[in-house]
Amino acid sequence: MKENTEENLMEKIVSLCKRRGFIFSGSEIYGGLAGTYDWGHFGVALKNNIKQYWWKKFVDNRRDMYGVDAAILMNSKVWEATGHVANFADPLDGKQFNTMLKTQIGAKKEEVAVSYLRPETAQGMFVNFKNTVDAFHPKLPFGMAQIGKAFRNEIAPRDFLFRQREFEQMEIEYFVRKEDWEKYFEYWKDEMLSWMEEVGIDMNKIHELEVLGEERAHYSKRTIDFEFDYPFGKKELFGLAYRTDFDLKSHKLDYIDEPARDESHSGGEKNKKIIPHVIEPTFGIDRAVLAILLSAYHEDQKGGETRAYLKFKPSMAPVICAVSPLLKNKPELVEYANIKVFALLKAEFGRVIWDDNGNIGKRYRRQDEIGTPFCIVIDFDTLTDDTVTVRDRDTGEQERIKVESLIDYIKNKLD
Numbered sequence: 001m002k003e004n005t006e007e008n009l010m011e012k013i014v015s016l017c018k019r020r021g022f023i024f025s026g027s028e029i030y031g032g033l034a035g036t037y038d039w040g041h042f043g044v045a046l047k048n049n050i051k052q053y054w055w056k057k058f059v060d061n062r063r064d065m066y067g068v069d070a071a072i073l074m075n076s077k078v079w080e081a082t083g084h085v086a087n088f089a090d091p092l093d094g095k096q097f098n099t100m101l102k103t104q105i106g107a108k109k110e111e112v113a114v115s116y117l118r119p120e121t122a123q124g125m126f127v128n129f130k131n132t133v134d135a136f137h138p139k140l141p142f143g144m145a146q147i148g149k150a151f152r153n154e155i156a157p158r159d160f161l162f163r164q165r166e167f168e169q170m171e172i173e174y175f176v177r178k179e180d181w182e183k184y185f186e187y188w189k190d191e192m193l194s195w196m197e198e199v200g201i202d203m204n205k206i207h208e209l210e211v212l213g214e215e216r217a218h219y220s221k222r223t224i225d226f227e228f229d230y231p232f233g234k235k236e237l238f239g240l241a242y243r244t245d246f247d248l249k250s251h252k253l254d255y256i257d258e259p260a261r262d263e264s265h266s267g268g269e270k271n272k273k274i275i276p277h278v279i280e281p282t283f284g285i286d287r288a289v290l291a292i293l294l295s296a297y298h299e300d301q302k303g304g305e306t307r308a309y310l311k312f313k314p315s316m317a318p319v320i321c322a323v324s325p326l327l328k329n330k331p332e333l334v335e336y337a338n339i340k341v342f343a344l345l346k347a348e349f350g351r352v353i354w355d356d357n358g359n360i361g362k363r364y365r366r367q368d369e370i371g372t373p374f375c376i377v378i379d380f381d382t383l384t385d386d387t388v389t390v391r392d393r394d395t396g397e398q399e400r401i402k403v404e405s406l407i408d409y410i411k412n413k414l415d
């Protein structure tokens with residue numbers, strides 16, 4: 001088996017994403033719009049799987065996390081209070097260029113106000129801190145989580161999904177007592193690493209970078225960047241920051257600390273007004289997609305030809321299985337495949353497609369490129385013994401499985 005080479009890897013990924021309906025350049029038929037991408041059917045499915053898995057692990061499976069979906073447009077006072085208006089800038093021609101995307105709101109001249117499209121989802125959580133505390137009365141430590149779009153007027157958008165002007169983030173603001181920050185910083189570092197592994201990011205390509213003094217964002221006392229070996233270099237994938245009490249203090253928010261549920265916390269006074277400190281794990285979804293695509297892309301030799309395949313974890317794959325009648329001009333095969341297999345699997349898994357285009361070899365190659373872990377073929381034996389072939393994407397091997405056992409067979413392989 002030929003090892004996947006780094007050579008032209010980005011070109012191969014970008015071209016596969018377009019050809020197979022994952023990701024397209026934004027506004028393409030009008031010459032594009034730099035720093036924007038549009039997502040096709042399989043790209044949306046992959047992105048949704050990533051987001052859903054993140055929400056399940058960090059919100060649904062926990063008792064201490066509260067979801068938020070805040071507006072993208074926020075009062076510009078938010079960004080003045082947090083220092084973004086003054087500090088959220090990159091150097092350009094010897095000056096600092098603020099990279100927040102400005103817009104105007106309101107129709108009548110006297111009502112028109114400047115607003116910013118949020119450059120991070122984080123503030124949507126901080127400004128709803130009081131609402132969340134009042135509604136749910138959470139005890140420290142607890143967190144807020146949000147998935148959503150963020151916008152930055154990047155000076156030089158580049159490297160496909162890596163640096164865009166419109167992108168998506170999944171962020172957590174985890175509120176702790178000041179004296180506990182180091183413990184929870186370590187805890188979230190481990191949680192982030194396990195999530196990366198669980199979604200199929202190649203952990204040999206992950207490196208931790210301790211971000212030093214001046215390199216850190218203005219609000220952070222400690223930051224670790226998780227870097228990934230992209231074909232264009234070792235660069236940031238996700239980040240973990242200790243934001244101290246910077247944001248809550250900026251918004252003049254506080255919290256009445258009551259006796260802790262968390263026995264292990266290291267002391268502190270009770271029933272006292274405090275400003276919690278914040279540990280922030282942040283994940284860029286687009287960079288997650290890019291890292292997963294780069295980790296999944298493989299090439300090998302099959303039947304004297306080079307084949308490209310995406311070795312997604314089955315739970316992340318845009319399509320879990322493809323169903324094919326061996327021959328599309330044999331009504332008895334088509335009918336069996338459609339009614340007894342496709343309808344059954346579609347109802348169970350949703351992410352199932354019908355593929356009867358071209359010969360079986362071509363169908364397998366197409367599904368390999370999409371990263372479909374299982375191809376199911378209905379042939380003449382099916383009509384007599386109710387078994388189908390299930391082909392494994394990675395090995396190319398086929399097994400005969402009883403139709404009645406198909407759902408369990410696939411479920412067992414969804415990690």
Ligand code: GAP
Nearest residue numbers: 120122162163164167237238239282283284287
């Ligand atoms: N709330 C903290 C924050 O926004 P950040 O490091 O500026 O921190 C967080 O951004 C994550 O968002 C990054 O680790 C990266 O994954 C993603 N990200 C940032 N800028 C991006 C861009 N221009 N295009 C795509 N993803 C981006």
